[in-house]
Amino acid sequence: MTKTLSLYVERNTFIHRIDPINKVLYACVVVAITFILPYELVGALLILVSILVLLAGKVFRKVIPLIEFSFIIMLSIVIIQGLFHPGNRIPVFHIARITFYKEGLLYAFNLSMRVVNILLAFAILVLTTKPSELIEALVKKGLSPRFGYVLSSALQIIPEMISTVDSIMDAQRSRGLETEGNIAVRIRAFFPLIGPVVMSSLIETRERAMALEVRAFNSKEKKTFLSERLAIRSDMVIRVSLFVMLVLSIILKVLL
Amino acid sequence: MKKIIVENLKYRYPLSEDLALKGISFEVEEGEFIGIVGRNLAGKSTLCQALVGLVPHFYKGAYSGKVEVSGMSVLNSNISELSRKIGIVFQNPFTQITGAKLTVYEEVTFGLENMGIERKEMVKRIEYVLHLLDLEKYKDRNPFELSGGQMQRLAIASIIAMKPGIIVLDEPTSQLDPQGAEEVFKAVQSLSREGITIIMVEHKVEKIAQYTDRVMLMSDGGIVDLSTPQKIFSKDDLLDYGVQAPVFTRLCKSLNIKNKDTGLYPATLGEAYELMVKYEQNRS
Numbered sequence: 001m002t003k004t005l006s007l008y009v010e011r012n013t014f015i016h017r018i019d020p021i022n023k024v025l026y027a028c029v030v031v032a033i034t035f036i037l038p039y040e041l042v043g044a045l046l047i048l049v050s051i052l053v054l055l056a057g058k059v060f061r062k063v064i065p066l067i068e069f070s071f072i073i074m075l076s077i078v079i080i081q082g083l084f085h086p087g088n089r090i091p092v093f094h095i096a097r098i099t100f101y102k103e104g105l106l107y108a109f110n111l112s113m114r115v116v117n118i119l120l121a122f123a124i125l126v127l128t129t130k131p132s133e134l135i136e137a138l139v140k141k142g143l144s145p146r147f148g149y150v151l152s153s154a155l156q157i158i159p160e161m162i163s164t165v166d167s168i169m170d171a172q173r174s175r176g177l178e179t180e181g182n183i184a185v186r187i188r189a190f191f192p193l194i195g196p197v198v199m200s201s202l203i204e205t206r207e208r209a210m211a212l213e214v215r216a217f218n219s220k221e222k223k224t225f226l227s228e229r230l231a232i233r234s235d236m237v238i239r240v241s242l243f244v245m246l247v248l249s250i251i252l253k254v255l256l
Numbered sequence: 257m258k259k260i261i262v263e264n265l266k267y268r269y270p271l272s273e274d275l276a277l278k279g280i281s282f283e284v285e286e287g288e289f290i291g292i293v294g295r296n297l298a299g300k301s302t303l304c305q306a307l308v309g310l311v312p313h314f315y316k317g318a319y320s321g322k323v324e325v326s327g328m329s330v331l332n333s334n335i336s337e338l339s340r341k342i343g344i345v346f347q348n349p350f351t352q353i354t355g356a357k358l359t360v361y362e363e364v365t366f367g368l369e370n371m372g373i374e375r376k377e378m379v380k381r382i383e384y385v386l387h388l389l390d391l392e393k394y395k396d397r398n399p400f401e402l403s404g405g406q407m408q409r410l411a412i413a414s415i416i417a418m419k420p421g422i423i424v425l426d427e428p429t430s431q432l433d434p435q436g437a438e439e440v441f442k443a444v445q446s447l448s449r450e451g452i453t454i455i456m457v458e459h460k461v462e463k464i465a466q467y468t469d470r471v472m473l474m475s476d477g478g479i480v481d482l483s484t485p486q487k488i489f490s491k492d493d494l495l496d497y498g499v500q501a502p503v504f505t506r507l508c509k510s511l512n513i514k515n516k517d518t519g520l521y522p523a524t525l526g527e528a529y530e531l532m533v534k535y536e537q538n539r540s
Binding site: 207217 | 344351355370
């Protein structure tokens with residue numbers, strides 16, 4: 001499984017066994033709540049929950065690079081909001097002649113928390129769910145099998161295409177094509193590469209289309225599935241509690 | 257029972273001026289193993305694809321004549337319906353992997369899921385084909401990590417799991433190394449033993465002579481002859497059709513060693529050996 005486009009981490013934990021649909025729902029509910037109740041306390045609580053889930057799924061360490069990556073976005077939020085938020089009144093600190101304001105910084109903090117929340121919620125989905133299982137669950141729920149195929153095959157076929165590109169590049173380089181150097185050289189090298197790459201992937205796609213056809217891809221029968229997910233009782237509990245959380249937050253919003 | 261009936265099949269690809277198939281007729285019995293030989297562009301692949309319905313349903317184009325597979329008219333059925341009766345394996349093992357499944361075991365299920373086969377039956381069929389094609393060891397591997405020969409065997413397994421009764425192999429070994437090719441030939445032999453009707457296009461004539469019941473010689477969109485390997489490979493004008501006889505036949509031809517009963521040259525190593533021993537005994 002070295003060559004798939006996915007961040008899935010194989011572990012044997014309770015979190016991995018939860019119905020993929022529930023993880024999708026969790027991500028949606030978390031995002032919804034951060035917008036319905038935009039308070040720091042709620043945000044912090046949700047972050048805590050997500051972190052606990054990630055720890056339970058033994059994938060917390062994989063999240064850190066994702067957060068680091070989003071750090072750039074958060075930094076820009078802090079700078080821009082700290083300097084230019086329209087409600088800025090109370091100065092907090094100065095760097096050289098530039099003044100940061102309290103209102104903007106608080107707002108930036110709130111936004112950043114939302115970013116982290118969304119990131120963590122989706123990280124749970126992405127890191128602990130096999131893409132194929134997720135897609136299969138969606139197909140079982142009524143997603144078109146054709147679209148499901150497009151999603152799941154893209155994860156494997158794109159890396160295969162990349163390796164085709166690599167071998168075409170090697171072939172052209174062995175005939176003396178310069179592919180490294182300054183921009184002009186690279187642009188010139190692009191054209192002799194793109195022809196064979198496009199042609200070979202068109203031919204391959206046609207062949208694969210035929211191979212799929214003869215395996216009853218367009219069959220009108222009702223599709224069956226090899227994997228049988230036994231719904232655990234906890235799946236229902238999780239689904240209900242997510243729903244309750246969402247309803248509660250809406251009620252709170254109305255009351256406050 | 258007749259498994260395949262083809263009557264005066266003519267076909268022209270879209271955008272092309274010439275007929276790719278120029279009035280082909282033949283019949284195949286259940287359990288037969290037919291080899292197809294002929295030079296490039298003789299229409300071998302087109303014929304294969306006409307049997308499974310890719311011609312005309314996938315390519316469109318002009319079509320006349322009748323192809324009947326296990327009692328189903330190819331023209332009036334769609335490819336998915338036909339896939340229950342007849343399967344095809346192509347040259348390139350790589351493009352026959354769906355890419356939607358992560359293990360060899362799951363890959364086999366692709367067609368079965370589409371056909372709506374019950375889960376229990378699915379498991380039974382998968383175990384059967386993985387055993388038949390000697391792929392059990394690799395069942396948890398990613399299909400893309402297999403060798404060419406293994407991948408091609410997986411492609412065959414995925415088709416056989418659909419229980420088609422007839423399998424068409426269009427140059428299944430042309431992109432494989434000798435070892436991979438040998439694996440595939442062994443697999444094809446075991447299919448034949450299971451009573452599956454096989455149509456195989458192949459350039460390795462020694463293999464064709466060894467395994468097949470009858471050989472179809474094609475040229476220029478038509479059938480030149482359809483007969484036993486001995487008869488086809490004993491033809492004097494074989495080279496005119498771009499086909500070379502097996503090395504054993506050529507050797508015996510140059511020594512003029514014939515089977516006295518049939519008046520034909522041998523086509524396989526076994527036959528050639530027997531005749532040569534007789535020939536030597538007669539001389540001494």
